[in-house]
Amino acid sequence: MRKVAIIGIGMNKWGELWDTSLRELYTEAALAAMDDAGVARVDSMYIGCMSSGLFTGQEHLSSLMADYTGMAGTPATRVESACNSGGVALRQGFIEVASGMSDLVLVGGVEKMTDVDGGMATYALATAADQDYESFHGVTFPGLYAMIANAHMARYGTTREQLAMVAVKNHHNGSMNARAQYPFEITVEGVLDSVRVADPLRILDCSPITDGAAAVILCPLEKAKEYSDKAVVEIVGSGHATDTIALHSRKDLSWLGATYTAAQRAYAMAGCKPEDIDLAEVHDCFTIAEICVTEALGFFDKGDGGPAVERGDTAITGKIPVNSSGGLKSKGHPVGATGVAQIVELTEQLRGESGKRQVKNARRGLAQNMGGSGGSTTVHILEVK
Amino acid sequence: MRKVAIIGIGMNKWGELWDTSLRELYTEAALAAMDDAGVARVDSMYIGCMSSGLFTGQEHLSSLMADYTGMAGTPATRVESACNSGGVALRQGFIEVASGMSDLVLVGGVEKMTDVDGGMATYALATAADQDYESFHGVTFPGLYAMIANAHMARYGTTREQLAMVAVKNHHNGSMNARAQYPFEITVEGVLDSVRVADPLRILDCSPITDGAAAVILCPLEKAKEYSDKAVVEIVGSGHATDTIALHSRKDLSWLGATYTAAQRAYAMAGCKPEDIDLAEVHDCFTIAEICVTEALGFFDKGDGGPAVERGDTAITGKIPVNSSGGLKSKGHPVGATGVAQIVELTEQLRGESGKRQVKNARRGLAQNMGGSGGSTTVHILEVK
Numbered sequence: 001m002r003k004v005a006i007i008g009i010g011m012n013k014w015g016e017l018w019d020t021s022l023r024e025l026y027t028e029a030a031l032a033a034m035d036d037a038g039v040a041r042v043d044s045m046y047i048g049c050m051s052s053g054l055f056t057g058q059e060h061l062s063s064l065m066a067d068y069t070g071m072a073g074t075p076a077t078r079v080e081s082a083c084n085s086g087g088v089a090l091r092q093g094f095i096e097v098a099s100g101m102s103d104l105v106l107v108g109g110v111e112k113m114t115d116v117d118g119g120m121a122t123y124a125l126a127t128a129a130d131q132d133y134e135s136f137h138g139v140t141f142p143g144l145y146a147m148i149a150n151a152h153m154a155r156y157g158t159t160r161e162q163l164a165m166v167a168v169k170n171h172h173n174g175s176m177n178a179r180a181q182y183p184f185e186i187t188v189e190g191v192l193d194s195v196r197v198a199d200p201l202r203i204l205d206c207s208p209i210t211d212g213a214a215a216v217i218l219c220p221l222e223k224a225k226e227y228s229d230k231a232v233v234e235i236v237g238s239g240h241a242t243d244t245i246a247l248h249s250r251k252d253l254s255w256l257g258a259t260y261t262a263a264q265r266a267y268a269m270a271g272c273k274p275e276d277i278d279l280a281e282v283h284d285c286f287t288i289a290e291i292c293v294t295e296a297l298g299f300f301d302k303g304d305g306g307p308a309v310e311r312g313d314t315a316i317t318g319k320i321p322v323n324s325s326g327g328l329k330s331k332g333h334p335v336g337a338t339g340v341a342q343i344v345e346l347t348e349q350l351r352g353e354s355g356k357r358q359v360k361n362a363r364r365g366l367a368q369n370m371g372g373s374g375g376s377t378t379v380h381i382l383e384v385k
Numbered sequence: 386m387r388k389v390a391i392i393g394i395g396m397n398k399w400g401e402l403w404d405t406s407l408r409e410l411y412t413e414a415a416l417a418a419m420d421d422a423g424v425a426r427v428d429s430m431y432i433g434c435m436s437s438g439l440f441t442g443q444e445h446l447s448s449l450m451a452d453y454t455g456m457a458g459t460p461a462t463r464v465e466s467a468c469n470s471g472g473v474a475l476r477q478g479f480i481e482v483a484s485g486m487s488d489l490v491l492v493g494g495v496e497k498m499t500d501v502d503g504g505m506a507t508y509a510l511a512t513a514a515d516q517d518y519e520s521f522h523g524v525t526f527p528g529l530y531a532m533i534a535n536a537h538m539a540r541y542g543t544t545r546e547q548l549a550m551v552a553v554k555n556h557h558n559g560s561m562n563a564r565a566q567y568p569f570e571i572t573v574e575g576v577l578d579s580v581r582v583a584d585p586l587r588i589l590d591c592s593p594i595t596d597g598a599a600a601v602i603l604c605p606l607e608k609a610k611e612y613s614d615k616a617v618v619e620i621v622g623s624g625h626a627t628d629t630i631a632l633h634s635r636k637d638l639s640w641l642g643a644t645y646t647a648a649q650r651a652y653a654m655a656g657c658k659p660e661d662i663d664l665a666e667v668h669d670c671f672t673i674a675e676i677c678v679t680e681a682l683g684f685f686d687k688g689d690g691g692p693a694v695e696r697g698d699t700a701i702t703g704k705i706p707v708n709s710s711g712g713l714k715s716k717g718h719p720v721g722a723t724g725v726a727q728i729v730e731l732t733e734q735l736r737g738e739s740g741k742r743q744v745k746n747a748r749r750g751l752a753q754n755m756g757g758s759g760g761s762t763t764v765h766i767l768e769v770k
Contacts, residue, residue, distance in 0.1 A: 059513055
């Protein structure tokens with residue numbers, strides 16, 4: 001397998017983008033990434049998107065996005081793995097370049113979520129759970145993650161305040177990110193006083209509904225310098241795993257098995273350990289998710305994810321900065337785009353281009369993206385050369 | 386890149402399967418393919434599916450299908466390219482094995498289409514067209530292919546009877562296929578007298594709404610004999626291309642550009658020409674499609690696709706047998722499964738296991754699968770070793 005580099009990144013300012021359509025969102029990010037890489041065409045394209053069918057009545061994004069980026073003819077493939085669609089798109093692009101099939105591959109993620117009302121958005125998102133045994137009976141994602149939170153609090157003594165501190169930290173980071181949907185600070189008191197969604201989760205524990213896209217350009221590592229004179233970032237590890245789709249099938253509700261397995265696979269490929277990671281972007285769809293993820297990635301012991309946030313270990317100036325971008329909570333969560341946007345953030349950080357939120361001495365970053373209540377996960381490890 | 390073999394195939398009897406759910410359809414075909422290959426697990430899994438969100442309210446098939454095949458943990462990826470989803474799934478599996486990332490890869494396709502009424506099915510299928518500029522204004526796929534048919538008839542003199550002969554041939558072939566949804570003969574008069582859908586297309590020019598799944602197992606060619614003592618079938622060529630998503634953007638409505646390009650890429654990889662192909666499975670979603678496809682694949686000159694059917698060139702005993710399985714018309718068209726079922730048919734034919742519909746001296750087969758009105762296409766070429 002060939003080594004693979006990231007030579008271009010692109011992303012919109014995320015938010016409720018009433019004037020921008022699905023195809024425009026993707027095209028904007030894709031062309032920005034191509035511009036950043038200095039390439040005028042690609043050999044192949046991946047589009048991560050969860051549910052353009054339910055959100056906009058449009059499937060067949062392969063043809064649509066090749067067409068609207070001006071590259072009709074080019075092989076294009078849409079992949080879906082719920083909120084992990086972007087991470088899976090990156091992995092497919094990685095495999096294609098590694099295989100030798102293609103040199104220049106565009107990996108984009110997109111979701112246009114605000115063309116439907118809130119009830120339909122909640123329905124569309126719930127299609128990531130088990131339709132027959134979960135969604136049909138009325139549970140939605142805040143409810144599923146509330147069960148995870150209750151299990152974690154009961155088993156480990158994780159506090160309601162520690163959950164809030166995840167949101168506060170991520171909003172602090174997001175306040176320094178011009179592309180974030182909600183680039184402002186919040187407080188622990190503000191989170192605790194916000195509307196209850198599914199006990200113990202409040203509205204400020206939840207990532208928002210967002211329109212947005214992100215894209216990166218991949219090429220063989222050995223050819224990276226032919227295209228770009230920016231710092232070269234290599235994908236040194238890629239791990240992918242699944243778990244049961246239904247939460248009730250798991251032995252321990254507070255443990256994300258697919259994240260653990262995907263991380264182990266990525267660490268093995270990269271030849272490194274959790275303590276070798278300088279910063280991470282992880283899937284904080286709800287505040288409890290970030291706590292569980294940082295444990296499953298091996299950054300902290302089981303049950304220590306909550307105290308770690310309280311100690312400041314995951315702050316930009318901490319031991320292992322998590323979600324310097326603002327995370328899903330502040331930056332926004334257009335579900336198919338999230339996994340690719342994590343790679344955009346890490347690449348900027350590793351290039352040293354992150355301005356006020358720059359992590360010092362960032363040489364190796366990890367991205368963790370997951371679908372549903374953790375039923376699928378990808379983990380990627382990037383290194384600046 | 387490593388060479389890639391097909392060592393297992395599986396498929397259900399297709400039809401209106403009221404008692405079988407989406408997950409059961411996929412699992413049945415997947416386990417049959419694993420049984421055929423003699424393997425108890427795989428390293429990775431692809432699921433081709435067009436719109437399980439709109440048809441069944443279930444996305445996140447990666448997690449669901451890994452879970453329900455008893456392999457939660459295994460990397461799994463759902464791909465979508467409208468009715469070309471199965472072909473794209475095969476290509477992704479091919480790339481993954483070729484890359485060295487995985488040895489044993491399960492590629493399945495599935496669609497459960499009869500859980501919604503006909504109007505919703507037509508809406509779901511129309512999401513493969515351009516939502517903003519085609520579907521929103523009321524055109525559906527029979528209308529789009531009727532425009533293609535009218536263009537082909539006007540330009541080349543293709544006759545209404547020649548369109549009917551495609552359906553008659555495919556039903557004849559399907560009458561010998563126990564897994565076909567409609568395994569019976571029809572007549573030219575019967576097609577011409579059937580209900581008009583979109584002039585000149587009649588209901589018997591159209592492929593049906595179907596529930597079904599199909600699956601194949603891939604491994605490195607050099608390891609094929611470790612798993613199976615059946616004849617080894619190699620994927621010697623894989624081509625993928627896109628075209629404009631909207632029909633009105635094309636210079637010539639009667640020409641399938643993505644099929645031509647994907648075929649040229651597959652022929653180049655395989656080192657062969659159209660005249661070296663012994664049989665083909667092609668995407669006859671409407672009778673006119675088969676005629677256009679056989680021209681774009683280079684089996685016949687432009688405009689000669691209609692006369693070729695009339696001459697019997699595409700019959701099982703003809704110069705280049707097309708759709709020995711019965712095609713989409715008689716076998717059925719569960720849209721995400723179709724591309725994989727084509728590979729099941731070719732593999733059986735190349736192994737010499739096709740019984741009454743066996744093509745004599747079948748050594749090299751071609752599968753062409755496409756999405757929308759031809760906006761995306763994959764072409765694969767298989768050879769028995």
